Amino acid sequence: MAQMNAVNEAIHPNRPPAVALADSYRVYVLAIIWIVLLLRFVDLQIISVLLESIRKEFAVTDTQLGLLSGLAFSVFYGLLGLPVAWAADRYSRRNIITIAVGLWSLMTAMCGLATSFASLFLARVGVGVGEAGGTAPTYSLISDYFPPNRRATAFAILNCAVPVGVFCGFLVGGYVGAKYGWRAAFVAVGLPGVLLALLVRLTIREPRRGFSDPVLADSAVPPLKDTLKYLLSMRSYRHFVWGSSIFTMGAMGSGIWIPSFFIRVHGMAPAEIAPWLACIYGGGGLIGALAGGWLADRAVERTGDKRWYAWLSGLSTIAILPFSFFVYLWPNPIQALLVHVGTAFLMHAWMGPLYGTIQGLAGVKRRAMAAAVNMLTINLVAYGMGPLLVGVASDYFNARFGDESLRYSILAIVVFAYTWAGVHFLLAAKTLRQDLELAAADSNPPR
Secondary structure (H helix, E strand, O other), X not given: OHHHHHHHHHHOOOOOOOOXXXXXXXXXXXXXXXXXXXXXXXXXXXHHHHHHHHHHHHOOOHHHHHHHHOHHHHHHHHHHHHHHHHHXXXXXXXXXXXXXXXXXXXXXXXXXXXXXXHHHHHHHHHHHHHHOOOOHHHHHHHHHHOOHHHHHHHHHHHHOHXXXXXXXXXXXXXXXXXXXXXXXXXXXXXXXXXXXXXXXXXXXXXXXXXXXOOOOOXXXXXXXXXXXXXXXXXHXXXXXXXHHHHHHHHHHHHHXXXXXXXXXXXXXXXXXXXXXXXXXXXXXXXXXXXXXXXXXXXXXXXXXXXXXHXXXXXHHHHXXXXXXXXXXXXXXXXXXXXXXXHHHHHHHXXXXXXXXXXXXXXXXOOHHHHHHHHHHHHHHHHHOHHHXXXXXXXXXXXXXXXXXXXXXXXXXXXXHXXXXXXXXXXXXXXXXXXXXXXXXXXXXXXX
């Protein structure tokens, strides 16, 4: 890091000197942001293990539950992501993250105070409003703390908060929900976020834009229109956005409904299935996220070919398909759950390479916006439609298959989504090297 600071100062002697950052502090920042994303996914995922209790209390349909777990959260989360990213590319990302964490945590706790399905729906909308500031600013911040050749690993570590968050959501939701009720579960995971927001505000420093890039261009952040035009002109970026969105549609559709699947189809109790899913997603997903980032960085380092970031993402996604057929069609629930470990591993292996590469495609000046456009699409396509499509299909097929309808509804969406997403990831490799070179040239125009 000291050598990188010296290079920057030699190239731009008129720029204010960079603040020296020890490796230990960068690890600390990564750890705090990891906890931020952990709580984000706890608050997002916990509703899945509570759906059956909510359905029984409010006497609602699967379609209504799909709306509650999907669109109630995703619409405002996605639409507010762009203005939040615009602000994050110009103002303090630390402050934006602080406000976002505090807001979504309070609204999660408010879910526990709901007295009707409508009030619970509105509280979930509030969670989505808060979580709109939870991704783009954090991705941009971490990109300024870690250099390009370490970003896939850093983002793999960051995104392993996803399976660990799912682990905690299932575990806390299953235990607290069974012992104290679903309302107590929402309060239990919401309140710690308020303390975390204070920790972010008091201990994290805002680095200079492009701090960890060896060469920087002294230019203002481009207007929103120019940024969107630039990003959407890159074929690899478009394929990454669509691929990640379509994949997440299948992952969210299955992840939200899989507790209900094992409860209805296999007769397992919520308190019984929750620890299983917690360990599967937490263990298999954690190892998959870390292994994916590490393998991608090593493959690129040894071959010099950055297309491995796309190739690994595509291959790991398509490889999920045989696991999925076994999980949802096999009659023995314990054997199906054991095989699901392989699904969880592969579901998370693509995240570090892909999200780290998206930050590289954005260049120094558009990082938050690149993440926000991606998350907007993910939210509208995945978080909004995934759970809803499964719920609608389940209600439609219920007359013919009864509780078995959930089996075929989930399987249909995951096969469709994972196949289509894998194709997008592999197509992204065709232009990835050229697009990364364009991003580097845009960040460092000839002087």
